[in-house]
Amino acid sequence: MKASTRLQAIWPAHIPMDIAPITAGLDQVLQDAAARHPDKAAFLCQSRAMTFAQLDRKAGFIAGFLQQRGRIAQGDRVGLLLPDGPDFIAAFFGILRAGAIAVPFDPTAPATTIAERIEQTGLRVILAAAEQAADLLPLADDLRLDRVILAPRSGAPSQDALAPSAALTGWGEMLNAAIDPEPVETRPEDPCLLLYGPEQSGPAMACLHTHRSALHAAACLRHWLGAGDRDLCLSALPLSRPEGLLAGAILPVVAGATGLLMPKGNSKREGCKALDDVTILTGCAATNAALLDQTGNSDNLRRVWTFDGRAGLRSYGQAETMGLVAAELDDNPALAGAGIPCQNTQILIVDPQTRRRAAQGRAGEILIRGPQVMARYWNDPRANTLRFRQIGGLRYFRTGDLGLLAGDGRLHVTGRLEPRA
Numbered sequence: 001m002k003a004s005t006r007l008q009a010i011w012p013a014h015i016p017m018d019i020a021p022i023t024a025g026l027d028q029v030l031q032d033a034a035a036r037h038p039d040k041a042a043f044l045c046q047s048r049a050m051t052f053a054q055l056d057r058k059a060g061f062i063a064g065f066l067q068q069r070g071r072i073a074q075g076d077r078v079g080l081l082l083p084d085g086p087d088f089i090a091a092f093f094g095i096l097r098a099g100a101i102a103v104p105f106d107p108t109a110p111a112t113t114i115a116e117r118i119e120q121t122g123l124r125v126i127l128a129a130a131e132q133a134a135d136l137l138p139l140a141d142d143l144r145l146d147r148v149i150l151a152p153r154s155g156a157p158s159q160d161a162l163a164p165s166a167a168l169t170g171w172g173e174m175l176n177a178a179i180d181p182e183p184v185e186t187r188p189e190d191p192c193l194l195l196y197g198p199e200q201s202g203p204a205m206a207c208l209h210t211h212r213s214a215l216h217a218a219a220c221l222r223h224w225l226g227a228g229d230r231d232l233c234l235s236a237l238p239l240s241r242p243e244g245l246l247a248g249a250i251l252p253v254v255a256g257a258t259g260l261l262m263p264k265g266n267s268k269r270e271g272c273k274a275l276d277d278v279t280i281l282t283g284c285a286a287t288n289a290a291l292l293d294q295t296g297n298s299d300n301l302r303r304v305w306t307f308d309g310r311a312g313l314r315s316y317g318q319a320e321t322m323g324l325v326a327a328e329l330d331d332n333p334a335l336a337g338a339g340i341p342c343q344n345t346q347i348l349i350v351d352p353q354t355r356r357r358a359a360q361g362r363a364g365e366i367l368i369r370g371p372q373v374m375a376r377y378w379n380d381p382r383a384n385t386l387r388f389r390q391i392g393g394l395r396y397f398r399t400g401d402l403g404l405l406a407g408d409g410r411l412h413v414t415g416r417l418e419p420r421a
Contacts, residue, residue: 007409010340012329014226019219019343022371025186025211027097030056030253037229037256043089044232045261050086052253055093062094062127064179069169070125070147074099074184077194079118079126081105081133084239084263087151087171089249091127092239096192099184103194103206104240111135118143121194121206121378127151137168149174188212194378195242197319206378207242207319216371217246217322218254220342224313224327225280225303229256232300236262236283243323247282247305276300315339316413320374320387320397326411339411345370348396349405352417363404363414367396 011017024032033042034056041049050058066072078095080102082088088104095102103121105114107129115136118126124146126133133148140148149169186192193209227233233252237244252259260278282305304312316339317323325347326339341347349364350357358364367389374397377383387398402415 006407007340010408010410015223017343019216019223019371022188022212022215022219024215025096025188025190026192026214026250026253027059027093027186029215030059030093030097033253033256040229040256041258042252043086043259043261045085045263048086050089055086055090058090058175059093059097060181061175061178062091063097063181065149065169065174065177066094066098066100066125067182068179069167069174069177070149072098072100072125075101075191076125077101077103077121077123079103079105079121079123079128080240081107081114081126081128081136082151083107083129083132084244084248085261087127087129088239089259089261092245092249093253095127096186097181097184099186099190101191101194101208104245106196106238106240107132115139115143117196117206118145125149186211188215189375191375193245195245195319195322195374196240197242205380205383207374208376208378209322209374213322213372213374214246214250215254216344217324218250220324220327220372221246221251221305222255223343224315224329225251225305227251227255227257227280227303231255231257231279232260232277233257233280234260234262234278234282236281236287242319243282243317246322246324279303281305316411318399320399321368321370322372322374324372325368325370328410340409341411342370342372345372346394347405347411348391349403352402358404361404361407363402365417366399366401366403366411366413367391368399369394369396373397 034052038053039051042052042055043050072078078100080091082091092102103123124144126145127149129151147167147169150171152171188211190211191208192211193214194206195209196204196206235244235248239245239248248259277300279300280303281301306312306314313327313329315324315327317325324342325345326341328339346369348357348367350367351364389396389398400417401413402417403411403413405411
């Protein structure tokens with residue numbers, strides 16, 4: 001899918017208009033990065049570094065344990081209930097190396113919400129921090145959990161706190177087992193992620209993403225941010241959030257950069273101390289502003305990704321698109337709420353009443369087609385029928401957002417057709 005000719009006049013000269021088709025999976029990208037930069041810091045957290053080689057090795061041991069002890073097969077779902085940090089990153093890539101589907105949960109969500117989502121996704125194994133999992137452990141029978149793997153934290157509960165049908169495994173026990181994983185053939189179209197978006201109205205739905213959708217979004221973000229192997233990337237967004245996972249976990253590996261992790265509850269001062277070396281900052285405008293206010297504008301900081309139309313790289317997207325559909329580098333406030341459709345992304349504006357394509361410059365519902373669009377909602381045929389539409393033999397995702405395409409091809413988001421389900 002080639003970028004529209006009319007976009008050429010406004011397309012940033014240093015950014016490619018098209019991205020080559022994705023041919024590998026996320027785990028292969030990590031293995032390639034580890035081969036190129038084995039001793040380079042992949043992630044920094046609390047002054048400790050995890051190199052690409054260390055991340056690759058830990059991911060392998062986690063994958064092997066999940067396969068052999070957790071009886072995880074390709075396509076199974078595995079939960080992630082961990083705070084932002086190296087354990088989350090290693091577990092995420094370990095799940096993918098096992099050929100499974102990672103299901104990140106917000107550690108601050110109520111236990112009842114997490115329990116509902118465990119049931120919804122049908123996962124049997126979860127990697128969790130003890131403090132987040134404490135309320136879930138007694139429910140393991142009802143939730144059909146076979147195994148709970150606890151990250152190293154003080155005050156970890158004993159097997160007595162767990163329902164008798166589930167096995168409790170310590171993080172060190174898993175890594176010290178040093179089980180090499182069985183090779184899994186991963187194709188770009190294979191599922192790898194179940195992501196939950198914001199609950200604006202009603203229960204959030206699980207968005208099933210593939211290696212292709214995640215990696216295409218990461219490739220788009222890499223080009224728009226200009227990220228490379230000399231960058232230090234700080235994401236102030238939770239890794240359980242689509243944009244946080246994209247910028248905080250996937251982008252550093254794709255770009256061969258170093259990611260700076262800032263765990264929630266840890267004073268943001270650590271991020272501030274390191275901010276003098278940070279070159280790319282990602283977060284909501286308020287968090288970015290707070291970090292910058294405390295440190296001043298570092299000469300090294302060259303790009304900020306924000307989400308509310310303020311200065312820096314602004315973007316439009318949702319969980320169903322890995323958070324990236326359109327982007328804008330221009331700081332002109334007159335362009336607030338506008339964005340250039342990302343590479344290989346086609347946007348249609350459709351009249352909500354007639355369901356026909358709206359006239360140029362007229363507002364309507366925003367429909368999206370592109371490699372970053374999710375495969376489907378998990379176990380929700382009705383939502384899939386409502387949210388996907390065939391037009392001219394092509395499949396489009398209905399966002400439920402209202403907007404218009406200006407004469408130059410920019411997208412302007414103007415409102416909401418209906419609450420998000």
